[in-house]
Amino acid sequence: MKIVHASPGFGTALTESQVIDFLSSSKLNLQLGTVDDTGKPNIHPVWYYYENERLYVETGKTSKKVQNVKANNNVYFCIDDERMPYKGVRGKATAKISEEINQILPFTEKICLKYTGSLDNEIAKFLLEGVKNGFSVILEISPKFYSTWDHSSGITA
Secondary structure (H helix, E strand, C coil), X not given: CCEEECCCCEEECCXXXXXXXXHHHCCCCEEEEEECCCCCEEEEEECCEEECCEEEEEEXXXXXXXXXXXXXXXXXXXXXXXXXXXXXXXEEEEEEEECCHHHHHHHHHHHHXXXXXXXXXXXXXXXXXXXXXXXXXXXXXXXXXXXXXXXXXXXXX
């Protein structure tokens, strides 16, 4: 896992175990950056699941983010806590689209459990039904590096 310090001179970079913990336990939205067919950037706030150094996002097959990734699979991502002391992880990545229901369903279940705490609520049922009916895909995001920051320690030399 390649980690760089996002704000040298202020705070510290997260360690590998801190990155894994932050991405695994955080219920913050991931801000996914893609580029559309006119070359303009698009930001997509999404729920995600982190596993084996990859980020997984469930989304509709016809969504703008899927259209953009099909044309250009280079993406940028950011998950940051706006509460002080500021902390976060961002980076450049490549995204791969999976349309196989047997691959989408387990990740969608994990995402629903992470953000809603259950598979027995309206949101989870709606998302899982969409997967089962073939309306969804999973974006598998493979970071090239993690640019991190933790401002709890203040200014550093």
